[in-house]
Amino acid sequence: MVMVSIAPSRHTLQLIKEFGEFAVNIVSERLADAASNIFGYLSGRDTDKFARAGIEPERARAVRAPVIREAPVVLECRVRQYVAAGDHVLVLGEVVAAYRNSDEKPVTWLNGQVRRLL
Numbered sequence: 612m613v614m615v616s617i618a619p620s621r622h623t624l625q626l627i628k629e630f631g632e633f634a635v636n637i638v639s640e641r642l643a644d645a646a647s648n649i650f651g652y653l654s655g656r657d658t659d660k661f662a663r664a665g666i667e668p669e670r671a672r673a674v675r676a677p678v679i680r681e682a683p684v685v686l687e688c689r690v691r692q693y694v695a696a697g698d699h700v701l702v703l704g705e706v707v708a709a710y711r712n713s714d715e716k717p718v719t720w721l722n723g724q725v726r727r728l729l
């Protein structure tokens with residue numbers, strides 16, 4: 612299981628509720644700029660973020676959400692539970708497919724900085 616925490620105003624939450632599925636794409640340093648300035652900043656409600664980032668959306672293996680072909684780690688999930696938590700909703704998902712799409716090192720966002728996970 613994995614958990615993501617999403618504000619109710621996000622288009623992402625609307626899509627997850629509509630399809631009951633989502634994908635977590637853990638990016639590499641090369642994709643970090645697009646992750647924070649496009650995918651994490653613009654809304655899918657009025658922008659095609661994949662087109663804006665120049666990334667071709669890839670068909671997932673087990674869910675209907677698109678995935679990023681170059682992402683070092685992809686977790687495809689089916690929603691098992693929603694938990695209201697203050698100004699966010701915790702979305703608990705069962706991982707139905709997990710794989711690596713590239714050998715690049717995955718990164719995370721910590722204290723305002725991109726950091727390597729491995």
Ligand SMILES: Cc1cc2nc3c(=O)[nH]c(=O)nc-3n(C[C@H](O)[C@H](O)[C@H](O)COP(=O)(O)O)c2cc1C
Nearest residue numbers: 616617618621622623647651652653654655656720
């Ligand atoms: C590094 C980073 C982490 C973020 N983490 C979250 C998060 O955990 N939950 C959330 O609701 N929004 C988070 N955001 C903000 C959303 O990604 C942002 O509001 C985005 O525009 C929402 O797009 P959407 O309307 O297509 O869902 C994050 C943004 C960045 C740059």
